[in-house]
Structure formats: structure tokens, C-alpha cells
Amino acid sequence: MSAPPPPCPVWLAERLRNCGGAVPFQRFMAWALHDPDHGAYGAGRLRIGRDGDFVTSPALGPDFAALLAPQLAAWLSAHGPGPLALVEAGPGEGALALELAQALQRHWPALAARTTLWLVEPNAGMAERQRRLLQASPLPCRWTCWQELAAAPVRGVVLAHEVLDALAVERIVWDGALWRRQLVRLVEGGSTGPRLRLEPGEPLEPEALAHLAALGLDPPGEQRPAGWCTELHPGSGPWLEACAAALAAGPLLVIDYALEAWRYYAPQRSAGTLLAYRGQRASTDPLLEPGAWDLTAHLCIDTLQEQARRAGWRVLGQCRQGEALLALGLAERLHGLQHDPPAGQASGLAERLELREALLRLVDPHTLGDFRWLAFSRGPMATPRFLLPPAPAP
Numbered sequence: 001m002s003a004p005p006p007p008c009p010v011w012l013a014e015r016l017r018n019c020g021g022a023v024p025f026q027r028f029m030a031w032a033l034h035d036p037d038h039g040a041y042g043a044g045r046l047r048i049g050r051d052g053d054f055v056t057s058p059a060l061g062p063d064f065a066a067l068l069a070p071q072l073a074a075w076l077s078a079h080g081p082g083p084l085a086l087v088e089a090g091p092g093e094g095a096l097a098l099e100l101a102q103a104l105q106r107h108w109p110a111l112a113a114r115t116t117l118w119l120v121e122p123n124a125g126m127a128e129r130q131r132r133l134l135q136a137s138p139l140p141c142r143w144t145c146w147q148e149l150a151a152a153p154v155r156g157v158v159l160a161h162e163v164l165d166a167l168a169v170e171r172i173v174w175d176g177a178l179w180r181r182q183l184v185r186l187v188e189g190g191s192t193g194p195r196l197r198l199e200p201g202e203p204l205e206p207e208a209l210a211h212l213a214a215l216g217l218d219p220p221g222e223q224r225p226a227g228w229c230t231e232l233h234p235g236s237g238p239w240l241e242a243c244a245a246a247l248a249a250g251p252l253l254v255i256d257y258a259l260e261a262w263r264y265y266a267p268q269r270s271a272g273t274l275l276a277y278r279g280q281r282a283s284t285d286p287l288l289e290p291g292a293w294d295l296t297a298h299l300c301i302d303t304l305q306e307q308a309r310r311a312g313w314r315v316l317g318q319c320r321q322g323e324a325l326l327a328l329g330l331a332e333r334l335h336g337l338q339h340d341p342p343a344g345q346a347s348g349l350a351e352r353l354e355l356r357e358a359l360l361r362l363v364d365p366h367t368l369g370d371f372r373w374l375a376f377s378r379g380p381m382a383t384p385r386f387l388l389p390p391a392p393a394p
């Protein structure tokens, strides 16, 4: 017997009634994550970290920032004299921004002296926590939005760590004859009040079908039966355009869950990549307690790179996080733990073992090590190679 459909919170039931009873999945996901009063990020409800709803690489400790810093410093240095911007989109708890600012100040003080940390965070609930943590930042911090930056575009680097996976996705379903946009519908009545249901909606329009054809999904072929469902990423193109308008010159580094189109849209991946997270638990049901769970979908590498080219970015390359961190000195850091603990860190055995475990988790090929680092650049500057060998601190 299948589980009953999940109940619908009052605020969402009202919204859905006002929209005629159903909305495309993308709109539902945007509400559930970013509504300022009820959204999981918008209301600042989600917590990132070991004691929170989910863990990201920076939440495992300071090593991630320490390994990333030389790459960002090299990119900042390539700009030549003048003011510089280190822009972080979607800083979450703010820990990565703080650790990067501290690393720049410690190892590249001349660069730090002319760098401002810009935080692009649309969700007020998250920005409030970032402000508190970043009071300790040695670099000046400014919260902003892409539109404000576009009025006076900056030179520097943009970092987007686990941000694009939080943009609302479109879900589409093959019904055996047509591709349809998936809807979230309010089902009234029943003894426990209104409930939510996913159902196929309007057929996709020709422009969306042309995109599917480019991904090898139209026609879908016999291996994708009726009910086969996946996601499209209409939010990342406008995001890349807005980011491009804000940056006069410099690289953008996107770090996220991502798959090549042939893996993303493989016939056996019959329900896409969408997952819900709360309290370190994952669920494939995106309708559970909307506004209380994180909802996240992988990026499609081919789609993102194509959207980036259209938005005026040069594609520098991409690799797995495991490869990136090894190229940036993770193995040396592990080796160093056996001998001299990093200055100011972990002298006891237990602490060193904990640091070792965190480093290994960052490159575990089954989890964080499989994340992708995707680099882009724009504007007139000689961008140093993506993935520098370990850079000695000056």
C-alpha cells in the first residue's frame, strides 16, 4: 500500500487556491525554499553543519578553505593593481567566507589589503546569521545583490559553492505520448485536510522540446516508459547572466553536485536527481513539509556550460572535487598531519585523526569527492590556469 500524500501547510494551501489549485513544480520549489516568511532558506530555517540539516564541505572544518585559498589568491593576483572583489554567492552560514578572508589576510596580506568581501545572499534569514559570524572578518564585508554590483561591476573572483543546486528546477514527465511540465496540486477534502499531489500538466512548448532534443530526450526512446521524470534548469541561465553583469573581469568558480547530460538523463535515472534534506536525513519526496526541508537538484554540466557561453563566459574547465583538492595540496596536508600539525591546530592524536577524517571525506569519490568544480571567466584578464599545483604561501 502506498503512503498517503503529505499534508499541506495552511500558507501553501492559500497560495495554491489563489493560483487555481496547482502550480508548476518550479514555482512550488521557489516558494518552499525562498519565500521570505515560510521558505526553508528565506525564513533562515535551514542550518548547515554537523548539528544542522546537512553538511557541506566548508562545514567539515577549515581545511577546505585553506586548500581553496591559493587558487583564489592566484586568480585575484592576476588582476594587477587596484581594488579587488572576492564575491561569494549563497554564503550559507558564512563560514567559508570567513575562513577565506582569514587565509588571505594571513598568507597574502598585500592582496587582502585591497580586497573587499561581497556577499550575495537573497535570503534575509541567512544573511542575518552571516552578518553575525562575519563580524570577525579581517576583510571589509558588504552584502549586496547582482543588480547593485552591475551598477559598478567589480574585478575579482566569484565563488558559488552549493548555490546553483538551490535554484528552483522545472520537473518534466513523459506520459507515453507527450512531454509535460509537472504540477503540484492541492487536493481538497479528506479527513486530515488538504494534501499535495504531483501530476502531469501542460505539454511542453516547442522551445523546451528543442532543448530536450539537444539533450537526446526528444524523442525519449523506448527505454524511457510513461512516468519517466527528470529536471530542467531554467534558473541557472538568468543567474549566470546576472553574475556576468556584476563582474567586469575575472573567474567564476561553481562547486556543486553535477553530472554530464548523458549521465543525468540516462534512462535508468527515472526520477531525476531531486532530493529533500532535513536533520541529516534525505528523502526522495519533495512534498514533505514544504518550507522545512532543503530541496536540491544536481546541475547538468552540459546545460550549465552552454548557458554560461550564452551569458558571455569563457569555459575554463571542470573536474571532480577529489582531483581539484589533490592538485591544490590535499595529499601534502594529510602527510603533514603525521608529522607537524598545521600551525595553531590539533596537536593531540584524537584531533589529528578527526582532521584526517575530514580531509578524506572531502575527496571521498562516493560523496563530496564526486562534486564538480566548474570554472568560467570573463573580461580582459589573463586568467591563470584552472587548478594550480600547490602554491607555497609567500
Ligand SMILES: C[S@@+](CC[C@H](N)C(=O)[O-])C[C@H]1O[C@@H](n2cnc3c(N)ncnc32)[C@H](O)[C@@H]1O
Residues within 6 Å of the ligand: 041, 042, 048, 056, 057, 058, 059, 089, 090, 091, 092, 093, 096, 120, 121, 122, 123, 126, 160, 161, 162, 163, 166, 167, 239
Ligand atoms: C546549500 S546552501 C550553501 C551554503 C554555503 N555556500 C555552503 O556551501 O555551506 C545555499 C545558499 O545559497 C543561498 N541562495 C539561494 N538562492 C540563491 C541565489 N539565487 N543567489 C545567491 N544565493 C542563493 C541560500 O540562501 C544559502 O545561503
